[in-house]
Structure formats: C-alpha cells, structure tokens
Amino acid sequence: MKKLVRIVFACVLASALCLGVASIGFADDEERAVDSAVESDGNLFLNAANIDVDDGDYTIDVALAGGSGKVSIASPANLTVKDHVAYAQVEWSSENYDYMVVDGIKYLPVSNDGCSLFEVPVTAYDKPITIYAETLAMSAPHEIEYTLTFDSASVMSVGGGFNALPVVIGVVVVVLVVIIVVIAARRRR
Numbered sequence: 001m002k003k004l005v006r007i008v009f010a011c012v013l014a015s016a017l018c019l020g021v022a023s024i025g026f027a028d029d030e031e032r033a034v035d036s037a038v039e040s041d042g043n044l045f046l047n048a049a050n051i052d053v054d055d056g057d058y059t060i061d062v063a064l065a066g067g068s069g070k071v072s073i074a075s076p077a078n079l080t081v082k083d084h085v086a087y088a089q090v091e092w093s094s095e096n097y098d099y100m101v102v103d104g105i106k107y108l109p110v111s112n113d114g115c116s117l118f119e120v121p122v123t124a125y126d127k128p129i130t131i132y133a134e135t136l137a138m139s140a141p142h143e144i145e146y147t148l149t150f151d152s153a154s155v156m157s158v159g160g161g162f163n164a165l166p167v168v169i170g171v172v173v174v175v176l177v178v179i180i181v182v183i184a185a186r187r188r189r
Contacts, residue, residue, distance in 0.1 A: 053155060055081050060088065061154035065128065066146035071135075074115075076154065079122070086122040088150065091115050096137035102129070125152035 059076035074091040081087075089110075090100065097116035100107045103123050111117040123129055128147035135142055 053081055053084075055083065057081075057158040059154075059156050059158060060086075060122075061151040062088065062090070063149045063151070064146055065149070067144045073148075076156070077150075078158070079155065080119075087119050088122050090118045090120055090148070092117075092133070094135065094137060096135050097133050098136055098141070099134050101132040101143075122150050125150050 058079040058081065060079045062073060062075045062077045064071075064073045064075075072093045074093075077091065078089040079086055080089075092115055095112050095114055095116055097109065097118075099109070100118045100120060102120045107118050107120050109116045110119050120131075126149070128149050131146050131148055132143050133146060135144060
C-alpha cells in the first residue's frame with residue numbers, strides 16, 4: 001500500500017511539473033519597449049504607451065471630455081495590442097469627423113459608415129490625452145479639442161486570450177497517470 005501511495009504521489013508531482021513546464025513554454029516572455037515608430041497599415045504610431053498584457057484583442061473603457069457635449073464615443077473601445085503597443089478603435093457617434101490628431105500626428109478614419117471610426121495609438125493610460133478632431137457637421141469644418149482617458153484596469157480579453165493548451169496537456173497527463181495507477185493496483189490483487 002505504501003508503494004502505491006508513493007507511485008500516486010510521484011505521478012501527481014510529475015503531472016504538476018509537466019503542467020508547469022507546458023505553461024512556461026507557452027508564456028510570452030518578450031518584454032520590450034517600443035521607443036520608435038511602429039508602422040501599421042500605413043499609419044505611424046509614435047510614442048504609443050506600452051501595456052503589460054499579451055498581444056491580442058481586448059476592450060478598454062474610454063472616457064471622452066471636451067467639445068460641446070453633443071457627440072460621444074463608444075465605450076468600451078476595441079483595443080489591439082501588438083508588440084506590447086496598444087492601438088484603440090475610437091468610434092464617434094457621428095460620421096462627420098474627417099480626421100483626428102493624436103500626439104501631433106493626423107489620423108484618417110478607417111470607416112465612415114454610420115460613424116467615424118479611427119485607429120489611433122494609446123499614448124497614455126489613466127490620464128487624459130489631448131486630441132483634436134475635425135468635424136464637418138457645422139457650417140464650416142472645425143477642429144475641436146477633446147480629451148480621451150483610457151482606463152487600464154478595465155482591459156478585458158476578447159476571446160482567444162486564454163491559452164488552454166497547457167491545461168489540456170496537464171489534464172491528459174493526470175488522466176493517464178490515474179489509469180496507469182488503477183491498472184497497476186488491479187494487477188496486484
């Protein structure tokens with residue numbers, strides 16, 4: 001009986017070790033700062049802030065302030081992280097915005113289908129970022145100053161953010177170990 005307990009203990013320990021090694025093997029250990037321009041679909045993203053999340057697709061709460069208060073933006077906003085640099089999709093409630101200026105760089109809309117949609121770098125978290133957006137809704141085009149505040153605590157993964165492979169490997173190893181122990185115990189009887 002003591003031998004069987006030792007075998008089960010060794011199997012559980014081996015399973016835990018396998019699960020830990022699998023998790024480490026699939027972890028993204030590349031932490032690098034992006035200090036230079038990153039080119040994405042023809043847009044230059046300068047001075048984008050790094051975020052401590054894995055590359056992928058997320059949502060993030062964003063607050064808009066400034067302007068006349070007649071326009072809003074969708075929140076949460078879609079957030080794409082690539083090389084630990086985040087790009088937010090800012091979706092205005094109006095289709096009348098023809099550009100945005102973030103950190104001195106002009107961005108054109110990626111869509112004007114029912115709303116003005118822009119992909120811009122997130123240059124800071126948890127503090128207001130001053131931006132300018134030109135609207136065509138008035139008698140003449142007007143560039144209006146706004147602030148956007150991205151809440152880093154609200155970042156949520158949009159599907160696929162969890163890597164289940166290490167868990168599956170661990171479960172398979174544990175099941176195989178239990179089967180082997182049960183077969184060994186039955187043969188002894």
